[in-house]
Amino acid sequence: MERLNPDKLPQHVAIIMDGNGRWAKRRGLTRIFGHQKGIESVRDVVRTSRDLGIKWLTLYAFSEENWKRPQYEIKALMNILTRYLTTESKEMLDNGIRLLSIGQTEKLPQEAQRILWQTIEKTAHNKEMNLILALSYGGRQEIVWAVKNMLKDIERATLNIKQITEERLSHYLYTSNIPDPDLLIRTSGEYRISNFLLWQIAYTEIFISPVLWPDFHRERYLEALLDYQKRERRFGSTGEQITPPKKKG
Numbered sequence: 141m142e143r144l145n146p147d148k149l150p151q152h153v154a155i156i157m158d159g160n161g162r163w164a165k166r167r168g169l170t171r172i173f174g175h176q177k178g179i180e181s182v183r184d185v186v187r188t189s190r191d192l193g194i195k196w197l198t199l200y201a202f203s204e205e206n207w208k209r210p211q212y213e214i215k216a217l218m219n220i221l222t223r224y225l226t227t228e229s230k231e232m233l234d235n236g237i238r239l240l241s242i243g244q245t246e247k248l249p250q251e252a253q254r255i256l257w258q259t260i261e262k263t264a265h266n267k268e269m270n271l272i273l274a275l276s277y278g279g280r281q282e283i284v285w286a287v288k289n290m291l292k293d294i295e296r297a298t299l300n301i302k303q304i305t306e307e308r309l310s311h312y313l314y315t316s317n318i319p320d321p322d323l324l325i326r327t328s329g330e331y332r333i334s335n336f337l338l339w340q341i342a343y344t345e346i347f348i349s350p351v352l353w354p355d356f357h358r359e360r361y362l363e364a365l366l367d368y369q370k371r372e373r374r375f376g377s378t379g380e381q382i383t384p385p386k387k388k389g
Contacts, residue, residue: 144192144362148369150322152196153189154344156336157181159328159352172216177354179224184357186228186271190235192365196270196319200336204244204278218252221275225259232259236268242314243277272318279338286312315340323368325361327353345371 157178164174182199189197202217209217225239232239239259248256256275289312293299299308310316320340326332329350333341347364349356 142366144365145369146193149192149194149365150345150368151194152198152319152321152323153194153365154198154200154321154324154337154341155185156200156324156326156334157353157356158326158330158334160354162328163352163354171213174354175217175220179220181353181356182224183228185361186237188358188361190237190269194269196272196321198242198272198274198318198321198337200277200334201273202243202275202277203335204276204281205335207247207276218249221248222252222255225255229259229262232263232266232271236266237263238266238270239263240270240272240318241275242272242282243275244281245275247276270318274336277314277336279333279335281335282314283339285314310339313339320344322373323347323364325349325364327351327356343373345373 160174160178161171162174163177164171185199186197201221206217207214231237241256241260245253245256256273286309290299290304290309294301315337320342321337321344323346324337324341324344325347326334327349329348331348337344345368347367349360349364351360
């Protein structure tokens with residue numbers, strides 16, 4: 141495998157962790173086992189990001205739409221979440237990883253909320269890396285939430301309509317003060333965004349991996365990062381504007 145260029149790593153990687161259920165089904169196992177196995181990939185990707193110096197990692201852990209799943213599966217997912225936070229909090233503290241969350245976390249069960257916020261508080265002063273869990277998260281819901289809060293400020297006369305810009309709206313999102321993702325990875329070969337960070341990924345590079353999430357370990361992650369490094373990010377400009385031709389003579 142080619143070597144990564146440490147100067148061309150993304151600052152922020154976001155991942156749609158897809159394929160746990162299919163991974164389990166192919167092996168004649170329950171979907172719950174697939175979710176449990178997926179935690180190994182979470183651990184691998186977090187550690188690799190920390191080792192490489194990637195400062196921001198956002199994982200789509202539980203979508204707003206996931207509440208439609210059977211209750212037994214939702215309960216199992218919440219148990220896996222609380223167990224992960226409990227077992228990994230020491231490693232986060234030892235490795236300078238700060239935990240954050242985005243989404244309507246007030247919808248989570250009380251025990252999950254308690255452990256989530258306890259871990260967030262414990263790791264609040266860590267500065268080496270930021271791990272963001274998207275929980276009960278939906279991109280459209282986030283934008284609606286932001287607009288409602290903007291309207292409240294307009295009613296209070298603390299915001300004028302003429303002051304509304306893209307930058308201003310960004311400050312009302314869950315991701316205020318978090319840089320937009322440079323790279324979005326989706327596993328399992330599906331070509332969908334699934335209501336994830338709709339505003340934030342306007343100029344994000346997208347990598348689709350055919351690998352199901354429980355099999356997406358360090359080497360697969362490095363492949364995605366290598367692919368990212370080969371791309372030319374133009375943000376609407378031409379290639380010549382980004383890399384002007386060298387002058388002769």
